[in-house]
Amino acid sequence: MNRLIVVLGPTASGKTELSIKLAKKYNGEVVSADSRQIYRGMDIGTAKPTKKEMGTIPHWILDIKNPNEPYTVAEFKNDAIKIIRDIQKRNKLPILVGGTGLYIKAVVENLDIPRIGANPLLRQKIEKEAKKNGLDFVFQKLIKLDPEAAYIIDSKNPRRVIRALEITLLTKKPFSQQRRSGKPLFDVLKIGVSTAKERLKEKIYLRVDKMIKEGLVKEVEYLVNKYGADQQAFDAIGYREIIKYINNKKPLGQVIAEMKINTWHYAKRQTTWFKKDKRINWVRNYKETERVIDKFIMK
RNA sequence: GCCGUGGUAGCUCAGGUAGCAGAGCGCUUCUCUGAAAAAGAAGAGGUGGCCGGCGCACAUCCGGCCCACGGCA
Numbered sequence: 001m002n003r004l005i006v007v008l009g010p011t012a013s014g015k016t017e018l019s020i021k022l023a024k025k026y027n028g029e030v031v032s033a034d035s036r037q038i039y040r041g042m043d044i045g046t047a048k049p050t051k052k053e054m055g056t057i058p059h060w061i062l063d064i065k066n067p068n069e070p071y072t073v074a075e076f077k078n079d080a081i082k083i084i085r086d087i088q089k090r091n092k093l094p095i096l097v098g099g100t101g102l103y104i105k106a107v108v109e110n111l112d113i114p115r116i117g118a119n120p121l122l123r124q125k126i127e128k129e130a131k132k133n134g135l136d137f138v139f140q141k142l143i144k145l146d147p148e149a150a151y152i153i154d155s156k157n158p159r160r161v162i163r164a165l166e167i168t169l170l171t172k173k174p175f176s177q178q179r180r181s182g183k184p185l186f187d188v189l190k191i192g193v194s195t196a197k198e199r200l201k202e203k204i205y206l207r208v209d210k211m212i213k214e215g216l217v218k219e220v221e222y223l224v225n226k227y228g229a230d231q232q233a234f235d236a237i238g239y240r241e242i243i244k245y246i247n248n249k250k251p252l253g254q255v256i257a258e259m260k261i262n263t264w265h266y267a268k269r270q271t272t273w274f275k276k277d278k279r280i281n282w283v284r285n286y287k288e289t290e291r292v293i294d295k296f297i298m299k
Numbered sequence: 300g301c302c303g304u305g306g307u308a309g310c311u312c313a314g315g316u317a318g319c320a321g322a323g324c325g326c327u328u329c330u331c332u333g334a335a336a337a338a339g340a341a342g343a344g345g346u347g348g349c350c351g352g353c354g355c356a357c358a359u360c361c362g363g364c365c366c367a368c369g370g371c372a
Contacts, residue, residue, distance in 0.1 A: 035335060035336065035337085045336095072333040073332070073335075074332090075333075077333090100336080101331085102337095103335080105331095106332070106333095109332090111332050112332075115333085117333055154331080154338090154339060154340070156340065157331085157338060157340080158338070159334070159335095159337075159338045159339080163332090163334090167333090232337090235337065236337090237336050273335095
């Protein structure tokens, strides 16, 4: 049996609650697919499930890194596959839950991510070059080495251009020949938590207020003290805004308003990402979810 | 009532010597293979408070009115 249930949806749609309910009913274990809940100490701001919520359900890929440690899709893919296989081996049902679309895609479609890791020094060098001569200069350099890349990557997106050049330079092979999907590893059922637009917005706003009440400012203060504000992990909604408040750059009220709108924008980006995936079974309530899963398990 | 300042996109406001109406934010749609809560792209919004005048042509000049804010009475 290599079944895998995926629970996805925009932030604040209710994935956590649903996944735990499902894990209880179907003898499952939860594997988180969330790029920020990975970090220890980032609890309130990432809406990480609490011990109490989790109850007896095992949760994986939560709290595996400190905020000063980098983590990437490629690592996630390896970690997740290993854990999912282990859960299956123990005859339990793995439930991959999260809103990080790329992480889910990497696992479900077995993306063959170029083996070349991030090379900070090279990136810095290219970044400097882009700053000096313009991004297009770097882009031209890339398509000289790999003309096909011009069709694949967004010439206006610094990160895409830089990564493509990084891969091409370090592997000495055209970047465009190095992006493939592998064969699917799992028999997957994707469940999308559907929430009406206005309702989702409302939930997001309420949740931001709740985070503040629960002590987000203290959480961020503690982490910034411990690790310094300049961490990749803190480039996350809630953290970067509160850091501005802590550094006396902005009043709290303004920062809270920004959190709300930024979370909303994030939810919309997630929706755009998920929208084109026709394999997602969008469910409106728990009953529907059970029906979809029962059918999947029966086959 | 008088004096002053203002009324331009959903919001905050530029510009304004008459010659295609602007920005930021928001909004809509989209992209995505070792940073993805990241990084990017495209687009839709205007009877320039209202009425009249002068002009080939007015957001812009002139007159009147309305509204908002501040000051004086």
